[in-house]
Amino acid sequence: MPVSKTRSRRTRSRSRSAADRLAYDVEAEWSAADLALLEELHAAEALLPEDAPRGLLSVRLSVWTEDTTSPVRQELDLRVLARQMGVRVVGVASDLNVSATKVPPWKRKQLGDWLNNRAPEFDVLLFWKLDRFVRRLSDLGTMIRWCDKHHKNLVSKNDQIDLTTTAGQVMVTIIGGIAEIETANTSVRVTSLWDYTKTQSEWLIGKPVWGYYIDEDDAGNLILSIDPEIHRALHWCRSRALRGGSANRMRNTLVRAGLATESLQTSSLLRIFRNPALMGYRTEIDRATKKAVSVLDRNGNPIKVAEGIFTEDEFATFGAALDSRSRKKVAQPSGDTKFLGVMICEDCATNITVKTTRNKWGNYSYLRCQKCKGGGMGIPNPMEIYEEVVASVLDAIGDFPVQTREYAQGGSARAEQKRLQDSVAYYMAGLEPDGKFTRTRFTKEQAEQTLDTLLEKLEAIDPESTQDRWVYVHNGRTFREQWEFTGIQGMATDLVRVGVKCVVTRTKNPDDGAKTVKLKLQIPKDVRARLVIRTDEFAEEFEGS
Structure with a gap:
């Protein structure tokens, strides 16, 4: 849960701050000798022939600490390698604090942009070591197939890798298999540590639930301590729940009090309220229900790791009050809200959604926003509004051609x-x-x-x-014709993709109280370019990799 204040605690690693992880500054990280070598390499590149192969450098670190091979060192090593190969460097994809096990190359922020959108701009991809590039054999196979299709080469500074030869491809596969085995062994060690930690009453590793912070006792051991301000806030939330108060109002009060940030969702707050860790118990996430449950010792009793913010009775009555309120809500049909993310309120700029209530005549549906008081005057007959949105979109962009971006060599x-x-x-x-x-x-x-x-x-x-370039292929249809097949859902998906918005304005006549609804489309100037369908080659050809 995002909270606005932090506690000082013993530094557990030498990893850099979150701000430092986003990028590194050339002047701060590069020494005078590094910059001199960089200038020399640039001068050598200027002498290369015009048709020299174009190289992209991939720099990656899982955790950027003072002890790891710096991004500067990786980049310079790769630039020296490029000079030896007669390759002109056209870009550097630097992804710091990114796990190669969890994030494949095509999903990384910088390298992914090159692979998905800028493939025509380079011929060879250079990286410092194979485990700096990938750590899963399946990801490596995906990249080999992608390189083969797009006529690209992979080159490693510290491994004998060259996709232009069969032997090189075999070597890549062998090295990749070793890297995956190493990753699996690391995973086993981490899992074993967590399994051991779960059985201990002392706090060893992990992030505590909101309301606790990691502290030290007199002997220097890590313990969990209760934040007194959040302790009071949680008990206030419980008292509100017992009186029928809504979790959304609790969330807003916590934000105004400075105990939580605007990014906190009501659903996240409810998960915290229902977490047994608030009783001081060690918990884990149940894979089936995705909910936090207590970890039991060998005798079947919950493992206590801290003093509880709530007693068992207080926690039980808190949960019962939340359950009682949730049962009063009328379940909405799946997919009931159309144009979600497209229709927005002019006054509060939040999404227009469908609200369904029940009265003596049955269920009644209307449109409302998220932040205006009372939903900002509900709009009855949602289908009529949807039909007006459809008509406006068809008039504005319905006759644009459907085009798909394809890679041409x-x-x-x-x-x-x-x-x-x-x-x-x-x-x-x-x-x-x-x-x-x-x-x-x-x-x-x-x-x-x-x-x-x-x-x-x-x-x-x-x-x-x-x-090598991207070409745009017209499939013979207009978007009007395509949306006849895909319906409102297909249209809404395309509108969200290209950033089209429909601003909804509601006014009330002071004489008779009648409501007037006006819709205004906001269409980006480059909507034609945005409408071009960019297929995800990795998802299509290498699904399951």
């Missing part, structure tokens, strides 16, 4: 261009005075005709076709 066109250029040079040299084609009139005329043909073919090659 320029390798074959480059090869043909090079062949024609070499042939033109050959015939031009032969037609020079005393050249091989000037000895007879017949050979000269034949050579001139062939040269003209070659020049026509060379001129006909589109320079753009010689480059």
Whole structure:
């Protein structure tokens, strides 16, 4: 749970602060010698031929501490390797504090952007060591297949890896298998530590539930202590629940009091209220229910690790009060709210959603926002509003073509261009005075005709076709026609994807109290480009990797 205040505690590692993990500053991290070497490498790159292979450097660290190989060292090593290979560096994808086990290359913030959106801009991907790149054999296989499809190469500074040879691909697979075994062994060690910790009454590792903080006793052992302010706040929440108060109002009060941040969700607060850890017990998440449950010792009793904020009786009555209120809510049909994330309130800028209540005539549905008082004047007959949104969207962008982005390689066109250029040079040299084609009139005329043909073919090659690039393919449909098949849900998904909003304004006539609803579409200027469907190649071709 995000809280606004922190407690001082013993530093357990030398890892950097959250702000430092986002990026590293060149002036702060690079020494004078590093910058001098970087300048030398840039100068060497300037001497490379125009058609030199283009290299992308991948820099990654799981935890950036003072003891790990720094991002600067990795980048410089890779730049030196690129110079040795005659490769021009076109970019550096630096992903710090990113686990290779949990996050595959195509899902990392910087490297993922290069792989998914900027693939035409590089030819070879260089990384410092294979375990800096991937730690799962399946992820490695995915990347090998992707490189093969897009004609890219993988090169490691400290491993013998080269995808241009069969032996190199075999070596990559072997090394990747070793890395996965190492990862599995690490996982076993971590799991064993957690399993041991669960059986102990002392606090060894882990993050305590909201209301506790990690402290030290006189002997220097880690213990859990109760935050007195949050202790009072939790008991206040319990008293409100016993009087029928809503969890949403409790959440707002905690935020105003400075005990929680705006990012706290009511659902997260309810999970804390129901966590047995508030009684001082050690807990774990049940995989089936996804709820916190007490860890039991060998005798079947909960393991006590701290003084409880609530007694068992207080915790039980708190939970019963929350259950009683939740049973009063009318269940909404699944998917009842249409255009979620598209329709927003003009006054509070929150999503317009469907609310269903029950009265003596049955269930009654209306639209409301999230923060305006009383829902900001409910809008009856949601379907009529949905139909008006559909009509407005169709008028604005319904006739735009449906296009899909596809990857086009320029390798074959480059090869043909090079062949024609070499042939033109050959015939031009032969037609020079005393050249091989000037000895007879017949050979000269034949050579001139062939040269003209070659020049026509060379001129006909589109320079753009010689480059790796993205092309946009029209499938013959407009979005109006596509939405006839996908319906409102398909339209809403596309609108959220491209950032289209529908601002809802509600006014009330002071004379008769009648409500007036106005809708206004907010469409990005580059909506045509945003509407282009960018398929996730990794999800499609390598699903399950």
